[in-house]
Amino acid sequence: MADTIAAPATSDRNTVRVDLDTRSYDIKIGRGLIETAGAEIVSVLPGARLCVIADKTVAGLHLDAFSTSLDAAGIVHTVLTVPAGESTKCFREFERLCDDVLATRLERGDAIVALGGGVVGDLAGFVASATRRGMAFVQVPTTLLAQVDSSVGGKTGINSRHGKNLIGAFYQPVLVLADTAVLDTLPIRDFRSGYAEVAKYGLLGDADFFDWLEVNWKAIFAGGPERDEAVARSCQAKADIVAADELEAGQRALLNLGHTFGHALESAVSYETERLVHGEGVSIGTMLAHEFSARLGLIGEDTVMRVHRHLTAVGLPVRLQDIPGQLPGAETFMDIIAQDKKVSRGSLTFILTRGIGHAFVEKGVDPAIVTEFLKEKLEP
Numbered sequence: 001m002a003d004t005i006a007a008p009a010t011s012d013r014n015t016v017r018v019d020l021d022t023r024s025y026d027i028k029i030g031r032g033l034i035e036t037a038g039a040e041i042v043s044v045l046p047g048a049r050l051c052v053i054a055d056k057t058v059a060g061l062h063l064d065a066f067s068t069s070l071d072a073a074g075i076v077h078t079v080l081t082v083p084a085g086e087s088t089k090c091f092r093e094f095e096r097l098c099d100d101v102l103a104t105r106l107e108r109g110d111a112i113v114a115l116g117g118g119v120v121g122d123l124a125g126f127v128a129s130a131t132r133r134g135m136a137f138v139q140v141p142t143t144l145l146a147q148v149d150s151s152v153g154g155k156t157g158i159n160s161r162h163g164k165n166l167i168g169a170f171y172q173p174v175l176v177l178a179d180t181a182v183l184d185t186l187p188i189r190d191f192r193s194g195y196a197e198v199a200k201y202g203l204l205g206d207a208d209f210f211d212w213l214e215v216n217w218k219a220i221f222a223g224g225p226e227r228d229e230a231v232a233r234s235c236q237a238k239a240d241i242v243a244a245d246e247l248e249a250g251q252r253a254l255l256n257l258g259h260t261f262g263h264a265l266e267s268a269v270s271y272e273t274e275r276l277v278h279g280e281g282v283s284i285g286t287m288l289a290h291e292f293s294a295r296l297g298l299i300g301e302d303t304v305m306r307v308h309r310h311l312t313a314v315g316l317p318v319r320l321q322d323i324p325g326q327l328p329g330a331e332t333f334m335d336i337i338a339q340d341k342k343v344s345r346g347s348l349t350f351i352l353t354r355g356i357g358h359a360f361v362e363k364g365v366d367p368a369i370v371t372e373f374l375k376e377k378l379e380p
């Protein structure tokens with residue numbers, strides 16, 4: 001198991017409720033949930049048939065167990081697979097999947113299931129939102145990133161050559177089943193990537209959680225109760241924010257800490273996951289957001305160094321120079337950032353911070369200051 005996560009041996013289960021009126025749903029978290037997934041789905045969607053969408057890697061590892069549990073619960077289902085990787089979040093795959101779902105003759109009350117990481121979750125969720133103007137949707141996240149972040153909150157979509165996640169819809173699942181045992185097969189690079197989003201929750205609004213992560217991150221990586229606790233605390237943090245601001249009219253944008261820079265980086269490398277995966281972009285973007293906050297006099301170097309120490313300790317990249325290959329210049333980055341969905345009336349919005357656990361949304365950031373800052377970072 002040289003490059004995967006060690007197997008732990010606990011079976012704690014937790015449920016986090018996402019409170020959204022008629023669109024409320026449970027996130028169930030625990031080891032071994034895939035084996036009982038069929039029964040969980042029947043209890044929420046009795047009589048529904050399913051179309052399971054998985055990438056080929058996840059299908060090879062976890063589809064048998066999932067399919068067996070659906071069979072045991074008497075659920076009729078078909079499976080569609082897509083290639084693994086960020087480039088799958090595109091129009092071509094979206095169109096093909098919509099067509100293939102229609103070919104299965106599933107009805108609106110039947111359901112699409114995303115079995116996989118954030119790529120499959122975002123893509124399959126968008127397919128569910130559009131096909132027959134909205135079919136039921138279930139998330140079965142299989143990466144740390146998907147369990148702590150992408151399966152929760154209803155952001156679905158695909159990338160465009162104009163930028164990351166620029167085409168999509170808010171569309172909530174009816175159930176999320178996070179089997180933390182499936183993370184045992186996740187490559188360490190993808191586990192680290194998901195951990196960047198875990199650290200984000202501490203940094204944006206919960207200093208105690210960040211303190212806890214500094215002490216417990218090794219146990220989270222190794223497995224055991226700390227892993228489940230980290231997933232549950234992350235889901236609770238996201239559920240609280242989403243319940244208060246589902247459509248990102250305001251405070252939900254805090255979840256974008258590190259993402260304005262991070263998304264521009266993913267776009268700049270043309271979503272080539274050999275060079276950069278989402279959480280790595282978030283990690284570098286989070287450092288840039290802290291360094292930029294320090295530049296504006298909002299935090300001291302000690303805070304920047306503390307964040308740097310933690311992200312470096314877990315093995316995440318923290319500098320633009322950590323991305324292999326050439327990056328474009330600052331002006332090109334500013335062009336990409338101008339397409340960010342937080343731009344309002346042409347002016348930039350950034351998530352800045354006044355300290356660990358004290359992020360805030362800043363509108364109307366002067367592009368000239370950002371350009372200058374990026375020039376220094378790109379050519380140190």
Ligand SMILES: NC(=O)c1ccc[n+]([C@@H]2O[C@H](COP(=O)([O-])OP(=O)(O)OC[C@H]3O[C@@H](n4cnc5c(N)ncnc54)[C@H](O)[C@@H]3O)[C@@H](O)[C@H]2O)c1
Pocket residue numbers: 055057058061084085086089116117118119120122142143144145146149150151152153154155156165182183184185186187190193194277278279
């Ligand atoms: N909708 C949201 O709120 C939200 C939040 C955060 C990120 N995202 C999106 O999520 C995407 C990144 O998600 P990701 O990091 O899960 O990437 P991913 O879906 O590409 O998964 C990463 C890799 O892990 C493999 N994999 C998945 N589960 C596995 C398992 N259990 N064992 C072994 N291999 C496994 C996949 O095949 C893939 O190669 C990005 O597109 C990002 O924009 C969305």
Ligand SMILES: O=C(O)C(=O)C[C@@H](O)[C@H](O)[C@H](O)COP(=O)(O)O
Pocket residue numbers: 149152153155164165197248252253255256259341
């Ligand atoms: O759920 C949210 O809100 C987030 O911002 C979570 C992010 O981690 C995630 O990467 C999301 O997809 C970014 O959303 P976007 O609206 O900036 O594309």
Ligand SMILES: [Zn+2]
Pocket residue numbers: 149197259278282
């Ligand atoms: Zn993210």
